[in-house]
Amino acid sequence: MISAFTGTQIRAAEQPLLDAGEGAVLMQRAAHGLANAVVNELRSEGRRxxxxxxxxxxxxxxxxxxxxFAAAILARRGMRTTAVLTAGSAHPGALGAFGAAGGRIHVLDENNAEELAVLIAGDDVVIDAIxxxxxxxxxGGPAAELIVALQELKPKVVVACDVPSGVDADTGEVHWPVLTARLTVAFGAVKAGLMADPGEGCAGRVLPVPIGMEDSLPLPALRRLSVRDVAAVLPNPGRRVHKYTRGVLGIVAGSERYTGAAALSVEAASVAGAGMVRYLGPETVARQVLERTPEAIWEPGEPGRVQAWLLGPGLNGTEQLQRARDVLAAASAAGQPAxxxxxxxxLLPERCPPHWILTPHAGELAALLGRGEVCVTREDVESRTLHFVRLAAEHTGAVVLLKGATTLIASPSGAVFSQxxxxxxxSTAGSGDVLGGILGALAATYAESGMDDDGPFAAQGIEPAERWAAAAAVGASIHGMAGSAASAGGPLTASDIVRAVPGVYRALMEHRTR
Ligand SMILES: NC(=O)C1=CN([C@@H]2O[C@H](COP(=O)(O)OP(=O)(O)OC[C@H]3O[C@@H](n4cnc5c(N)ncnc54)[C@H](OP(=O)(O)O)[C@@H]3O)[C@@H](O)[C@H]2O)[C@@H](O)CC1
Ligand SMILES: Nc1ncnc2c1ncn2[C@@H]1O[C@H](COP(=O)(O)OP(=O)(O)O)[C@@H](O)[C@H]1O
Ligand SMILES: [K+]
Structure with missing residues (x-):
């Protein structure tokens, strides 16, 4: 599990060490970590x-x-080093060390941003420590001009010091311009803003470097499940199971207009480990669903028992919407996950049960918040993803999974996961329908006992109030892994993601036995 913290949490954890006069030691550890990362980056490219x-x-x-300080270390190891002081002054001790190591110094001013950008862009590495x-x-001012000009010139390797300058370490909000990094070296711990968009999109790979205050860190602001975590909590059918004990998922999806959404979500749920899928919808849609997934059961009348529900992909038309309304009311009354x-x-009620998982994209999240009279646009949500996903979980009372390049999952208890x-x-039509199917299958599987204190999430130390959010994070992770496997660097269809799901499960199961 990768844990991320706000800058404020990290500063608080550092404070006792600073009070004890250890500030300079922390800085030296940070500088060595940064210098080593630069060395490794060059070596990975076969550079001397x-x-x-x-x-x-x-x-x-x-x-x-x-x-x-990091540049001074690199200068002593034989690199040609230059510093551009973006604010006229600099940390006196570090500047002294840099000068003593033989580094060249330029001071940025109103007139030389473009000229310096051209000079810097030819270097093998640029360290962003503004x-x-x-x-x-x-x-702002000349520093912003320098970054705009530099970004256009595409420097070879940018390494950000702690966070890319302009990315809010607490929230992931971005104050443009920002120099996009290939690698961000995070001191003490990963900052929350590096695991939420748009900040994550500027950070490249994130390398945490311990500096000695890690034991004093509080509960994380954000967590990311690793492959090992996902493997550990993945449902693994025991010898005595049958299809009903594995979990039955009811799906209300699709319509005459959007048949594919039903077909994709039903197939995805079937390959993602549901014991059985019951499909509820018009006969014309059901025929196509069954053509693709003959294993599913069409429920033209009163549906049989299910452990969980998936509602919404491709939903349209009076009849399907009414069906979904009825199912939501019944699921709420029966305490079933959805x-x-x-x-x-x-169709959601004002307050939802905490074991419902809502899966909006940014536009849908804006609309969802609008129902609670928070007037925001899709762009607002995209620029403050962490803030708004938390707000939506708070307002609705449900787990909210905000889709995007980074998927954020907020629990009404306040915990947030990021995958x-x-x-x-x-980002292709139907991709979200596949995610819905995977999440539905997991919800049905975990519904009976997965959330118990002797279940897999408890074994990973995940608190009861956070377990449904963690389950949603597992689904987002599997969906992402399946998509990346199917893509292998090229275009894909949503159907390709579905086909890749069993392979991802197999790989995760192998991981478990290792
Ligand atoms: N605590 C420790 O011992 C350790 C901390 N560590 C490191 O320290 C970093 C935090 O350092 P920090 O607190 O000095 O702040 P920092 O991020 O360098 O920037 C603030 C400076 O910039 C200025 N400024 C602010 N906003 C601005 C803007 N928009 N545009 C322009 N200027 C702006 C502001 O000046 P002001 O405006 O207040 O006069 C201030 O001088 C942390 O990320 C990690 O790298 C590690 O070494 C481990 C040990
Ligand atoms: N740039 C991206 N990188 C990675 N995943 C993405 C990106 N854009 C979208 N996705 C994923 O693709 C899916 C799109 O879902 P959604 O917007 O509901 O599409 P649709 O309604 O067409 O199925 C989500 O799971 C989302 O996380
Ligand atoms: K920085």
Missing amino acids: LYGSSVTVLAGKGNNGGDGL LGTGARGGL VVDAGALE SEGCPWM
């Missing part, structure tokens, strides 16, 4: 350190101090 060039963009705070956790807002997507999001295994090729 000696004679390679690095520029550090250094702000006036401790972030700039970390960058300058702003860290102490930033208020983003870059995954609620797309068209069914409009990012997918790839941009997955």
